[in-house]
Amino acid sequence: MMADNHPIRREELPPGWGPSELRDDRFAYRHSRPPITLVASATSAARSLPGLGLCRCWKLHYRYSLGDRTIRETIGHVSSRRAAVEGLLECMHCVHRTVGDVEDPIEVQRVLDRVSLSCFLPESAEATSPNDP
Secondary structure (H helix, E strand, O other), rough: OOOEEEEEOHOOOOOOOEEEEEEEOOEEEOEEEEEEEEEEEEEEOOOOOHHHHHEEEEEEEEEEEOOOOEEEEEEEOOOOOOHHHHHHHHHHHHHHHOOOOOOOOHHHHHHHHHHOHHHHOOOOOOOOOOOOO
């Protein structure tokens, strides 16, 4: 797999992050210290607001090892692949700025719990101007 095919170019990644998985419906980036993988995967939008008219959305989550177990935690959902790219990049920057070389997955979880994905959600119909198409 060539890293150039990933949605985030290497020069945009914070130090220590690198691509680890790429498929049409999923992409992931890994960091070694702290050992964590951030993943965006397409999923059904069955539980989204019907007014959005989405047939699928993107789930952002992370995984890390704790002893012999792999832990997966959801960060949130966004409406498009572009929003998933921006959301993962924001998560990487937050971890890089805040955690450093910490090995404690609980500290990483605290950082990722504070990441807001609301700026990557579409505006509601009420928030748009009546002249907008």
